Amino acid sequence: MQEISSKLQRHLPRVAVDVMGLDFGPEEMLSGVCSALQTDGHRFEKIYLVGDTTVLTPLLERYGFNNSSVVEFIHASQVIEMQEKPIYTLKHKKDASMFRAIDLVKNGTADAILSCGNTGSLMAGGTLKLGPIAGVERPALASVIPTRQQRFILIDVGANPSSTAKHLAHNAILGSHYAQAILEKTNPRIGLLTIGTEEGKGNEIVHAAHSILKNLSLQNFNYQGLIEGFHLFNNTVDVVVCDGFVGNILLKTCESLFYHLKEYLKEELQKNYMRKMGAFLSQGVFLNMKKQFSPEHFSGAPLLGLNGWIFKSHGSSKEKSIAGALRTCLRCLEMYDLKTIQNDIASTNLMIEKLKENE
Amino acid sequence: MQEISSKLQRHLPRVAVDVMGLDFGPEEMLSGVCSALQTDGHRFEKIYLVGDTTVLTPLLERYGFNNSSVVEFIHASQVIEMQEKPIYTLKHKKDASMFRAIDLVKNGTADAILSCGNTGSLMAGGTLKLGPIAGVERPALASVIPTRQQRFILIDVGANPSSTAKHLAHNAILGSHYAQAILEKTNPRIGLLTIGTEEGKGNEIVHAAHSILKNLSLQNFNYQGLIEGFHLFNNTVDVVVCDGFVGNILLKTCESLFYHLKEYLKEELQKNYMRKMGAFLSQGVFLNMKKQFSPEHFSGAPLLGLNGWIFKSHGSSKEKSIAGALRTCLRCLEMYDLKTIQNDIASTNLMIEKLKENE
Numbered sequence: 206m207q208e209i210s211s212k213l214q215r216h217l218p219r220v221a222v223d224v225m226g227l228d229f230g231p232e233e234m235l236s237g238v239c240s241a242l243q244t245d246g247h248r249f250e251k252i253y254l255v256g257d258t259t260v261l262t263p264l265l266e267r268y269g270f271n272n273s274s275v276v277e278f279i280h281a282s283q284v285i286e287m288q289e290k291p292i293y294t295l296k297h298k299k300d301a302s303m304f305r306a307i308d309l310v311k312n313g314t315a316d317a318i319l320s321c322g323n324t325g326s327l328m329a330g331g332t333l334k335l336g337p338i339a340g341v342e343r344p345a346l347a348s349v350i351p352t353r354q355q356r357f358i359l360i361d362v363g364a365n366p367s368s369t370a371k372h373l374a375h376n377a378i379l380g381s382h383y384a385q386a387i388l389e390k391t392n393p394r395i396g397l398l399t400i401g402t403e404e405g406k407g408n409e410i411v412h413a414a415h416s417i418l419k420n421l422s423l424q425n426f427n428y429q430g431l432i433e434g435f436h437l438f439n440n441t442v443d444v445v446v447c448d449g450f451v452g453n454i455l456l457k458t459c460e461s462l463f464y465h466l467k468e469y470l471k472e473e474l475q476k477n478y479m480r481k482m483g484a485f486l487s488q489g490v491f492l493n494m495k496k497q498f499s500p501e502h503f504s505g506a507p508l509l510g511l512n513g514w515i516f517k518s519h520g521s522s523k524e525k526s527i528a529g530a531l532r533t534c535l536r537c538l539e540m541y542d543l544k545t546i547q548n549d550i551a552s553t554n555l556m557i558e559k560l561k562e563n564e
Numbered sequence: 565m566q567e568i569s570s571k572l573q574r575h576l577p578r579v580a581v582d583v584m585g586l587d588f589g590p591e592e593m594l595s596g597v598c599s600a601l602q603t604d605g606h607r608f609e610k611i612y613l614v615g616d617t618t619v620l621t622p623l624l625e626r627y628g629f630n631n632s633s634v635v636e637f638i639h640a641s642q643v644i645e646m647q648e649k650p651i652y653t654l655k656h657k658k659d660a661s662m663f664r665a666i667d668l669v670k671n672g673t674a675d676a677i678l679s680c681g682n683t684g685s686l687m688a689g690g691t692l693k694l695g696p697i698a699g700v701e702r703p704a705l706a707s708v709i710p711t712r713q714q715r716f717i718l719i720d721v722g723a724n725p726s727s728t729a730k731h732l733a734h735n736a737i738l739g740s741h742y743a744q745a746i747l748e749k750t751n752p753r754i755g756l757l758t759i760g761t762e763e764g765k766g767n768e769i770v771h772a773a774h775s776i777l778k779n780l781s782l783q784n785f786n787y788q789g790l791i792e793g794f795h796l797f798n799n800t801v802d803v804v805v806c807d808g809f810v811g812n813i814l815l816k817t818c819e820s821l822f823y824h825l826k827e828y829l830k831e832e833l834q835k836n837y838m839r840k841m842g843a844f845l846s847q848g849v850f851l852n853m854k855k856q857f858s859p860e861h862f863s864g865a866p867l868l869g870l871n872g873w874i875f876k877s878h879g880s881s882k883e884k885s886i887a888g889a890l891r892t893c894l895r896c897l898e899m900y901d902l903k904t905i906q907n908d909i910a911s912t913n914l915m916i917e918k919l920k921e922n923e
Contacts (some may be wrong), residue, residue, distance in 0.1 A: 434816025457793025487842025
């Protein structure tokens with residue numbers, strides 16, 4: 206950790222991009238990188254494009270990468286398919302672009318990897334190759350959720366579906382630091398998600414995590430207590446802490462409900478001439494809505510808690526989402542202080558031991 | 565169970581209504597009952613209004629109940645407040661309207677109770693006084709969720725936050741029967757909610773429940789397998805099975821996201837003259853949307869799996885919601901066959917034993 210932190214003081218961010226394994230093919234990834242370089246090229250030291258060079262080299266010129274000092278190609282002969290199991294890919298696809306990209310982070314050549322590929326393999330490969338930060342047992346996936354007033358962080362959205370109280374407490378710390386970097390909040394409000402704020406409701410794991418978090422007094426750790434489902438969209442907290450089972454279901458359901466309502470409105474607004482006219486006059490509303498709630502600006506969910514940076518984007522990511530994910534990546538590398546996290550995790554683990562002794 | 569079933573063949577539904585303890589006072593409950601009687605009065609044998617008669621009697625005439633042969637008042641001297649804990653109310657509020665109403669079901673005077681009061685006390689009181697159906701360990705709260713194409717049942721939405729695989733399997737059976745009654749589906753599609761449909765994803769409890777459900781071959785039991793968050797709103801299944809922790813968070817989050825988007829649209833549509841004009845021309849869309857997704861038509865969540873019917877409506881229910889809940893109640897009493905459920909639960913428990921032996 207200290208090594209990475211001090212390295213980052215010496216150089217600009219270096220990102221390894223897994224160019225293969227996304228739904229719309231390597232061209233889409235290259236377009237995304239191209240778009241990110243146009244706006245933020247000066248903020249990168251290096252972008253390593255990892256993939257099959259026999260496929261990639263003919264594309265070099267099209268994206269203007271042949272004269273770039275920032276972009277460098279790294280060959281990898283294999284591609285991980287979406288349906289392949291981590292246990293299979295780890296054993297049989299050692300030269301996959303995803304694993305080669307993680308290796309670049311592992312050996313210190315890059316600071317972060319971005320991939321739109323197979324989530325299971327990315328998480329398993331990342332965890333095995335980079336290892337967790339000292340004191341952390343399980344990494345957590347964080348996602349940024351837009352609302353009309355603000356954005357909030359949901360952590361964990363699927364890395365660890367069977368969390369202990371300790372894991373939830375760690376998620377709270379990782380999420381707090383992530384919110385400082387990505388939402389630019391100096392003192393983000395943390396809430397622990399449950400099914401009733403009265404004492405005794407919820408389940409035992411949540412009660413135990415609540416006890417730990419209430420007792421923590423870390424710098425910039427602003428625990429607001431238990432929250433319920435209806436608090437998510439009313440600006441109660443900046444970080445919503447839950448296990449990966451609840452978080453993943455919640456994220457997918459919210460995305461699908463939003464899409465569902467959008468489709469409903471679209472269909473209804475086309476039903477007769479008057480409505481079509483109304484839709485035309487108020488089209489600014491729908492454009493704003495799309496802009497405000499679009500996941501493109503907030504893509505790139507990091508797997509937090511590891512000795513290095515792993516960013517995951519949707520398999521179906523397109524150019525804009527990929528550029529957005531690279532921006533997320535930049536912000537994290539520029540802002541997130543891994544040393545402080547390590548200290549906070551150590552203090553939390555001490556607190557957990559103390560609580561156990563007093564039981 | 566058999567007693568209730570056979571009783572229902574002899575008479576029309578008799579419902580005990582807990583008139584006290586809701587946010588907008590007993591008048592709102594009486595308005596709701598009045599509204600239900602206007603449209604469906606002929607379908608009830610009796611509605612028992614349970615509450616403080618010193619408060620209720622002066623209101624009799626206003627709602628036209630003084631000449632009604634259907635409505636009957638039952639006195640109860642105490643009221644359970646929203647913030648009171650079940651353990652306290654069970655001990656110190658024995659003459660509460662809610663508990664008196666449950667007693668009417670317990671002693672066979674009524675078939676069901678409807679309450680908008682304190683959920684914890686209603687569930688604890690209901691479970692203790694009525695007891696579970698033979699073979700069921702924990703009751704489950706079911707909620708009807710509207711979508712643009714159809715409606716689906718989410719079960720459990722908060723009764724049992726720490727479910728075992730057996731509880732989840734029971735939720736599937738209770739939900740299937742409820743969908744037959746309330747969605748009028750002869751062969752409702754059942755899905756088990758998890759975070760990835762590939763083998764190995766999710767958690768151990770879900771895997772075990774999936775094994776049980778795959779092996780069940782009950783009449784009208786149509787298990788479709790594992791589903792994810794994004795399947796909820798695209799008409800994949802009619803019944804979504806989960807534990808009370810996930811279900812409660814999901815229900816509250818969806819309600820809040822829907823409200824959030826509605827408020828966003830309202831605000832944006834008022835921003836300038838052109839948009840206001842557009843909103844006016846397409847107002848039919850928003851009226852339809854309100855109608856389609858309004859919870860009023862689907863209020864009254866039953867606590868399933870008990871020897872009698874307990875219906876819970878929001879504490880903030882108003883006239884329309886209460887009338888809607890009474891209609892839900894009627895449908896269940898007319899359609900739901902408790903005897904078949906008992907048989908299905910017995911077959912499921914046998915299957916669980918068999919799976920254990922084969923392990």
